[in-house]
Amino acid sequence: MxxxxxxxxxxxxLEGAVHSHWRVGAPWAVRGPAAGGTVLHYLVEGSCWVTLADEVELPAAAVHLRSSLLQRGDLAIFPWGAPHTIADRPGREALPLAAARSGARSETSGVVRLPGGPGPETEMLCGDLLCNAVGRSALYRALPPMIVLDRNAVRREPLLFHTLAALAAKHHGGPGERRLISLRGFETALVLALRLALHGEAAKRLADGYPALRALVHPGIGRALTAVAGRYHEPWTVDLLAREARMSRSAFTAAFRELVGESPGRHLTARRMREAARLLRETDLALSVIPATVGYRSSVGFHLAFRKWWGVPPGEYRDSIPSPHGQAVHPVP
Structure with a gap:
């Protein structure tokens, strides 16, 4: 695993990160809609409850995880932006996030005060994070809608603790510098937090509640996922992946679809397409070299697959990257 x-x-x-530093007094409740990326809440002071919206379907074994109390130093992650409510206690009538923001006011410290009452105050750092295509992959979408790390877990990872503390502190410098620090800081925090949550006993406990995570701990499917993730350039077929998993083809295909949520072939294509897009964005590698680099023997086959996946040819995809104000290209549903 x-x-x-x-x-x-x-x-x-991370391709983008927008964050805010909130302070609010009880009684209060804010309802956030489904987000396009990952959402993160870090409790700086006080406490609050985070509750997944009713429309978020949970496995029977995870129903008790719909709501969780956060206290100072705790971190809540919504990997794929599931809608949720944050409140001083469960059951309060919540103000939509847009309305809360419109009624907020900035303080001299840079903290934003949300509409609330005169009671005990809660202070938190909130981040809305736009991930690359990995954040839209079936494997990433298999992560639980909400992952909570208590302060003890956060402190066991010193880099995570100090990164969150730095993000919550007041930053100096120009807007461009602050955006870069925020982007890299949240990227570091997200990777470290997920790593902490998805290793060892913590991962096994999550898998007990969320059956989709069993793909990561399943000995056969886990081996196949590892092969696709790191050796995507090899000439894999379903038969070869089943052999890698040490399973029969029929058992492998059925288990893969059930646990991962897509066929082995589509999962392999997704991995190759993500890597091809990364090479086009981040390197000057010649277009003629990329097909073989990501596992395609035919340039024509690669170009057809890339256009079908991303909606544009590889060359056009690369040409669209330099514009900082251009629209992000996403996989075709």
Whole structure:
């Protein structure tokens, strides 16, 4: 499992990060809609309850995880932006996030005060994080809608603790510098937090509540996922992946679909397409070299697959990257 998680997190990148530092007095409640990326809440002072919206479906074994109390130093992560409510106690009528923001006011410290009451105050750092294609992959979407790390767990990872503390502190410098620090800081915090949550006994406990995570701890499917993640360039077929998993083809295909949520072939294509997009974005590698680099023997086959996946040819995809104001290209549903 460590290899699968390592490959997943190694490829995770943030393409944008918008954060705010809130302070609010009880009674209060804010309801956030489904987000386009990952959401993170770090409790600086006080406490609050985070509750997944009713429309978020949970496995029977995880129903008790719908709501959780956060206290100072705790961290809550919503990997794929599930809608949720934050409040001083469960059951309060919540103000939509847009309305809370419109009624907020900035303090001299840079902290934003939300509409609330005169009671005990809560202070938190909130981040809205836009991830690269890894954040839209089936494996990433298999992560629980909400992961909570208590302050003791956070402190066991000193780099995570100090990164969160730095993000919560007042930053100096120009806007561009602050945006860069925020982007890299939240990327570091997200990777470290997920790594902490998805290793060892913590991962096994999560898998007990969320059956989709069993793909990561399943000995056969885990081996196949590791192979696809790190050796995507090899000439894999379903038969070869089943052999890698030490399973029969039929048992492997059925288990893979059940646990991962897509066929082995589509999962392999997704991994190759993410790597091809990364090479086009981040390197000057010639277009003629990329097909073989990501596992395609035919350039024509690669170009057809890339266009079908991303909606544009590889060359056009690369040409769209330099514009900082251009629209992000996402996989075609």
């Amino acid at each position: 460590a290899d699968v998680i390592g490959e997943l997190l190694a490829s995770l990148r």
